[in-house]
Amino acid sequence: ISAGGVALGAWLRGEMEASELWVGFVGAGRMAGGLVRGLLQAGKVPASNILASAPSDKNLEAWRELGCRTTHCNLEVVHRSTLVFLATKPHILPGVLEEIRPAVGSHHIVVSLVAGITIQTLQRLLPPWTKVLRIMPNLPCVVQAGAMVFSRGNNAGDEEATLLKSLLSSCGLCEEVPESYIDIHTGLSGSGVAYVYLFAEALAEGAVKMGMPGALASRIAAQTLLGAAKMLLETGEHPAKLRGDVCTPGGTTIYALHQLEKGALRATVMDAVEAATNRACDMAKD
Amino acid sequence: AGILAAHKITASSPDTDLPTVSGLRKMGVNFTVSNKDTVKSSDVLFLAVKPPIIPFILEEVGPDIEARHIVVSCAAGVTISSIEKKLSTFCPTPKVIRCMTNTPVIVREGATVYATGTHADVEDGKLLEQLMASVGFCTEVEEDLIDAVTGLSGSGPAYAFTALDALADGGVKMGLPRRLAVRLGAQALLGAAKMLLESEQHPGQLKDNVCSPGGATIHALHFLESGGFRSLLINAVEASCIRTRELQHLADQEKISPAAIKKTLLDKVKLESPSLSVASVSKVSLFTNKSKKN
Numbered sequence: 001i002s003a004g005g006v007a008l009g010a011w012l013r014g015e016m017e018a019s020e021l022w023v024g025f026v027g028a029g030r031m032a033g034g035l036v037r038g039l040l041q042a043g044k045v046p047a048s049n050i051l052a053s054a055p056s057d058k059n060l061e062a063w064r065e066l067g068c069r070t071t072h073c074n075l076e077v078v079h080r081s082t083l084v085f086l087a088t089k090p091h092i093l094p095g096v097l098e099e100i101r102p103a104v105g106s107h108h109i110v111v112s113l114v115a116g117i118t119i120q121t122l123q124r125l126l127p128p129w130t131k132v133l134r135i136m137p138n139l140p141c142v143v144q145a146g147a148m149v150f151s152r153g154n155n156a157g158d159e160e161a162t163l164l165k166s167l168l169s170s171c172g173l174c175e176e177v178p179e180s181y182i183d184i185h186t187g188l189s190g191s192g193v194a195y196v197y198l199f200a201e202a203l204a205e206g207a208v209k210m211g212m213p214g215a216l217a218s219r220i221a222a223q224t225l226l227g228a229a230k231m232l233l234e235t236g237e238h239p240a241k242l243r244g245d246v247c248t249p250g251g252t253t254i255y256a257l258h259q260l261e262k263g264a265l266r267a268t269v270m271d272a273v274e275a276a277t278n279r280a281c282d283m284a285k286d
Numbered sequence: 287a288g289i290l291a292a293h294k295i296t297a298s299s300p301d302t303d304l305p306t307v308s309g310l311r312k313m314g315v316n317f318t319v320s321n322k323d324t325v326k327s328s329d330v331l332f333l334a335v336k337p338p339i340i341p342f343i344l345e346e347v348g349p350d351i352e353a354r355h356i357v358v359s360c361a362a363g364v365t366i367s368s369i370e371k372k373l374s375t376f377c378p379t380p381k382v383i384r385c386m387t388n389t390p391v392i393v394r395e396g397a398t399v400y401a402t403g404t405h406a407d408v409e410d411g412k413l414l415e416q417l418m419a420s421v422g423f424c425t426e427v428e429e430d431l432i433d434a435v436t437g438l439s440g441s442g443p444a445y446a447f448t449a450l451d452a453l454a455d456g457g458v459k460m461g462l463p464r465r466l467a468v469r470l471g472a473q474a475l476l477g478a479a480k481m482l483l484e485s486e487q488h489p490g491q492l493k494d495n496v497c498s499p500g501g502a503t504i505h506a507l508h509f510l511e512s513g514g515f516r517s518l519l520i521n522a523v524e525a526s527c528i529r530t531r532e533l534q535h536l537a538d539q540e541k542i543s544p545a546a547i548k549k550t551l552l553d554k555v556k557l558e559s560p561s562l563s564v565a566s567v568s569k570v571s572l573f574t575n576k577s578k579k580n
Contacts (some may be wrong), residue, residue, distance in 0.1 A: 207473045236492045238487075238488050238490050238494070239490070240486040240489070240490025240491065241490065241491070244488065258517065258520050258524075261514065261516045261517035262514060262517040262521075263511055263514075263516070263517075263521060264510040264511060264513075264514045266516070267511035267512035267513075267514075268506060270508050270511060271508075271512075274508075
């Protein structure tokens, strides 16, 4: 068992202070920012234990404001962290991996957030002993209401999976899945957030058409989505049943739903998820 | 269904050549060409004529209606109040029940609803319910829901036949012999309906249970959704219901004179079903359901 593994185990058992886990981010863009905010809000890791690198200072300013440390040197991040998140743009990653490869040891846990880069690719470009995991988060991690799925590589074991899950559950839903689900998750939830924004906008516009001021309509639309989602998650009931519960015979809701069905909304949404998933697959192949 | 002996049933029709007539005769039902005779020998009277004919059937048999009679109208779109109004000139407190059933009563899997009129007792409704429950599902509703029922389960079998025809086409296209395709399609719908009726689960949940991830079914369902399958069905039920109301409205207004209808219909368009009536001896307690539907 490596030194890092022992430390990790201790951390997991709560014997180690959170202050002793060192977390690094290679790449400091929006997704990384979302994760780190979630981590910080949950209080699992102090900001001073977090080190982020980026080529320019543009993004790093915001990290410093959170209390994190920053650098322009990717190697430094690897040297000073146990848990390393890779959060670069996809076309940059291969170069970055080549750069940090010499510094990656068996105590490291490397978690890639990079869209479209498979575990196979990651393992190919890193030393053979590296513990690799791949995660696909979504934007609402920023407000601790994210949906994330992750898969493990050959050397990543239960301890690493448990660590990741325990750290990131503070950001929202975090589930381990077979790697083949990751592209589907992109289509469903990664991109899915945008579908919801579109729906919210359309709801509000409908209300504006009927005479409600836009700002109020938008807030109500958002709250409606939030409330409905909350009921779905908390009751565990089938959405069709919840939908039926809202539909009084001959009432307003069923009239509206009929319009949605006429517009083949369901099929369109299925098309959207399919398109995004397929695109994710295609991009991964490039 | 064994709920009534055939000799207790009397049916009448002006046209004795109809295939339904000989069918009824073979079953042992008493047949007559006189509507009045039917009324006299019955306690429960089913009016099963076409809706425009109802007004003057009522005129014809009105004088023979007595307090004991329960008049059950199966005519689509004909309101209880219109029947009561017509009969009240002959009988002060006519017992009227309006019902809406559907064709699968033939195989004892009908869907029937009924609404009781002003002077019909609870017992009268229960009697009808017992009769109709022997040929399927039967429940009481408020009269204003009957049009919706027409749209759903009245016309419903037609939607199902259409769907089955198309499903069979799909099977044939993919290589199945027609007979087998029809048989399998019908059995699939029958089985699904049975599962739904026997389950507590929402149809959406039952649908999910069939759809394995990335499998055949979910691919097929996507096609259905793309074609607006659900909205088509909603549209159909709505259209049928609205049309029923339209017909009812026209009938209420009695735009066409009854005499003109009678002449036109009897001369040119033969009545497709005779009026059928049921003779019962007494009340509910005398009925024993010997052989219920399986």
